[in-house]
Amino acid sequence: MVASTGFVLESTSPHYVWDNALPPKLTVQSGDTVTFQTRDAADGHFQLNSTSADVATLEFRGHPLTGPVRIEGAKPGDTLQVDILEVQPGPHGWTTILPGMGLLSEDFGVPHLRIWDLADGQFAHLGDLAKIPIEPFCGVMGLAIAEPGEHPTMPPRRTGGNFDIRQLVAGSTLYLPIEVDGALFSIGDAHAAQGDGEVCVSAIEMSSTVSLRFQLHKDRPIHEPQFKTPGSRFRGSTGPAYVTTAHGPDLLANSKQAVRYMLDYLEREYRLSREDAYCLASVAVDLKISEIVDAPNWVVSAFLPLDIFA
Numbered sequence: 495m496v497a498s499t500g501f502v503l504e505s506t507s508p509h510y511v512w513d514n515a516l517p518p519k520l521t522v523q524s525g526d527t528v529t530f531q532t533r534d535a536a537d538g539h540f541q542l543n544s545t546s547a548d549v550a551t552l553e554f555r556g557h558p559l560t561g562p563v564r565i566e567g568a569k570p571g572d573t574l575q576v577d578i579l580e581v582q583p584g585p586h587g588w589t590t591i592l593p594g595m596g597l598l599s600e601d602f603g604v605p606h607l608r609i610w611d612l613a614d615g616q617f618a619h620l621g622d623l624a625k626i627p628i629e630p631f632c633g634v635m636g637l638a639i640a641e642p643g644e645h646p647t648m649p650p651r652r653t654g655g656n657f658d659i660r661q662l663v664a665g666s667t668l669y670l671p672i673e674v675d676g677a678l679f680s681i682g683d684a685h686a687a688q689g690d691g692e693v694c695v696s697a698i699e700m701s702s703t704v705s706l707r708f709q710l711h712k713d714r715p716i717h718e719p720q721f722k723t724p725g726s727r728f729r730g731s732t733g734p735a736y737v738t739t740a741h742g743p744d745l746l747a748n749s750k751q752a753v754r755y756m757l758d759y760l761e762r763e764y765r766l767s768r769e770d771a772y773c774l775a776s777v778a779v780d781l782k783i784s785e786i787v788d789a790p791n792w793v794v795s796a797f798l799p800l801d802i803f804a
Contacts, residue, residue, distance in 0.1 A: 500527055500529070501520065501522070501526070501527075501528050501529070502528075502529045502530075502531070503519060503520055503528055503529070503530050503531070503560055503561070503563065504531045504560075505530075505531040505532055505533045505558070505560045505701075507519075508533055508537075508558035508559050508560055508682065509558075509559050509561070509562070509680065510555045510556030510557065510558060510559070510647065511556055511644040511645060511646060511647060512636070512638055512639055512644070512645040512646075512647060512651070512655065512680075513638070513642075513643065513644045513645065514638035514639065514640070514641075514642060514674045514678060515642065516562055516638070516678070518561075518562050518563060518564035518676065518678060519560075519561060519562065519563065520561075520563045520564070521563070521564040521565075521566055521676075522563060522564070522565060522566065522708055523565075523566050523567075524565065524566070524567065524708060524709055524710035525707070525708070525709060526707070526708055527579065527705060527706065527707045527708075528563060528705070528706055528708070529703060529704065529705045529706075530560045530561075530681050530703070530704045530705075530706065531560060531701075531702075531703055532558075532559075532560050532632065532681060532682045532683070532684050532701060532702045532703075532704060533558040533560075533682065533701055534558075534584070534587070534588070534683075534684065534699045534700050534701045535554075535557055535558075535633075535682070535683045535696070535699045536552055536554070536588070536590075536699065537555075537558045538701075539551075539552050540552075540588045540590075540607065540609070541586075542586050542609060542611075544588070544607060544609060545607060546604075546605055546606050546607045548607060549590055549591075549592065549605035549606070549607050550605060552590075556646060556647040556648070557633075557634050557647040557648075557656060557682045557683045558682055559634060559647065559680040559681060559682040559683075560680060560681055560682055561678070561679055561680030561681060562638060562678035562679060562680045563677075563678070563679045563680070563708075564676035564677065564678060565676060565677040565679065565708055565710055566676075567710060568672050568675065568676050568677035568710055569672065569675060570640070570672055570673050570674060570675070571672065571715055572672045572677075572710060572711060572712055572715075573669050573670065573671060573672065573710075573711040573714050573715060573716055574637065574669070574670045574672055574677050574679065574708060574709075574710060574711075575667060575668070575669055575708070575709035575710070575711060576635065576667070576668040576669075576670065576679070576706050576707075576708060577667050577706065577707040577708075577709070578631075578662060578663065578664050578665065578666045578667070578668065578704070578705075578706060579664060579705040579706060579707060580664050580703075580704065580705040581630040581631055581632065581663065581664050581684065581702055581703075581704050581705075582630070582702060582703040582704070583612050583615065583628055583630045583684070583686050583700050583702055584612065584684070584700040584701035584702055585612055585613055586609060586610060586611055586612055586613070586700070587609075587610040587612050587618060587685075587686045587698040587699055587700035588607060588608065588609050588610065588696070588698070588699050588700075589607075589608045589610065589694065589696050589697065589698055589699065590605070590606065590607050590608070590694075590695075590696050590699075591604075591605060591606040591607075591694050591695075591696075592605065592695060592696075593605060595695040595787065596693060596694045596695040596787050597691065597693040597694070597695075597786055597787055598693070598694070602694075608620070610626075610686065610698050612628060612686055612698075612700060615628065616628055618686050618687055618698050626686075626687045626698070627687065628686045628687060629660065629663055629686075629687055630663065630664075630684060630685065630686050630687075630700075630702060631659075631660055631661075631662045631663045631666075631684070631685055631688075632662070632681050632682065632683060632684045632685070632702065632704055633656060633657070633658040633659075633682075633683035633684070633685050633688075633692075633697065634647065634654075634655055634656045634657075634680070634681060634682045634683040635654055635655075635657075635662070635668060635670075635679070635680075635681050636651065636653050636654030636655035636656075636657075636670065636679070636680060637653040637654060637670050637671075637672060637673065637674070637677050637678055637679055637680075638653070638673070638674045638677070638678035638680075639651055639652070639653050639673055639674075640673040640674055648788050648789075649788050649789065649790055649791040650741045650785060650788060650791050650792075650793050651741070651791070652671065652673075652717065652718050652741065653670055653671055653672070653673055653719075654668075654670045654719050656683060656785075656788050657719065657739065657741065657784060657785055657793045658683075658685070658688065658692045658697070658784060658785040658788070658793070659721070659737075659739070659784045659785070659793065659795060660685070660687075660688045660689070660690060660697075660784070661721075661723050661735075661737070661795075661797075662721060662723075663723075663724075664724075665723075665724030665725075666721055666722065666723050666724060667721060667722045668719060668720075668721045669711075669714075669716055669719065669720045669721060670719055671715070671716050671717060671718065671719070677710075679708070681704060681706070683699070684699075684700050684701065684702030684704070685697035685698055685699060685700065686698035686700050690782050690783055690784055691783050691784070691785065691786045691787070692785055692786070692787055693786065693787065694787075695787040695788075716755075717755070718738075718739055718740055718741065718751075718755065719739050720736070720737060720738050720739065720755070720759070721736075721737050721739075722734055722735070722736050722737070722800075723735045723737065723797075733799060733800055733801030734799075734800045734801070735797045735798055735799050735800060736759060736797075736798045736800055737795050737796060737797050737798070738752050738753075738755035738756045738758075738759060738795070738796045739752055739755075739784070739793055739794065739795045739796075740752040740755065740793070740794055741791045741792065741793045741794075742791055742792070743789075743790045743791060743792065745783065745786070745792055745794060748792060748793070748794035749781055749794045751794075752781065752794045752795060752796040753775055753779070753781070753796055755796070756771075756775055756779055756796045756798060757771040757772060757775060759798075760774060760775070760798075764803065775796070775798075778798060778799065778802055779796050779797060779798050780796070780797040781794060781795070781796055781797075782794070782795045782796075782797060
């Protein structure tokens with residue numbers, strides 16, 4: 495089935511692993527727009543009246559992902575551009591502490607659940623104590639990897655996946671490297687809000703409705719996800735940023751690789767020497783730990799504010 499612009503892909507039959515043998519639910523052309531319905535990371539296990547006792551009965555089999563979507567003409571070595579047009583949050587969300595997981599796993603040995611009311615669409619309410627601005631995005635957006643077989647959704651991968659980059663809100667553009675014919679894009683794990691790092695292993699997890707537009711590029715190969723934001727905060731700037739990412743088990747190695755990718759970008763787009771690109775990165779690029787809890791891979795992102803250029 496070939497999609498027309500505005501096609502809706504429901505979350506009635508999600509998949510829970512990355513596997514390049516999964517048949518596509520939909521085939522689209524470059525330039526098409528698809529609206530995805532996504533389930534929350536616990537696959538609907540938690541409701542508004544759930545309590546911490548319900549954490550013990552959670553069985554996580556992998557993130558429930560909507561897809562895969564095949565992009566007509568996509569080949570290994572191409573790049574898929576994903577324009578994030580809209581992310582609509584579900585009515586409620588949840589955050590949980592799972593024993594043995596998270597940055598401070600040694601400090602928290604008892605399951606805990608926090609339910610968030612998202613009904614007003616603007617803030618996640620913690621009773622009358624606090625309200626967190628809703629800035630919805632999807633924690634998992636990615637493509638099938640070249641290796642055959644089933645692969646867990648938890649760790650981020652070189653073709654995207656569970657990278658939990660909170661800046662990928664509506665108005666952002668994501669670039670993903672393609673490793674298999676058709677690309678095979680899937681999405682899920684929507685969040686209403688999250689801090690950089692997602693330190694307790696969950697954000698405000700929720701269901702969502704997400705609209706995306708796909709563009710296929712044959713002439714700009716990349717090695718790991720990159721993206722452009724609609725706005726950033728840098729010394730008073732609120733303009734867009736270009737971001738390179740790197741993943742792996744070593745934060746220092748990831749930081750180095752994210753900066754190397756940024757130097758590649760500066761050389762290619764602005765014709766800077768490698769030396770000047772490095773100097774510019776040192777004074778203008780911000781490194782962020784986007785995700786530090788999805789073993790064995792962590793994600794470092796390098797943010798370049800674009801309005802520093804004339």
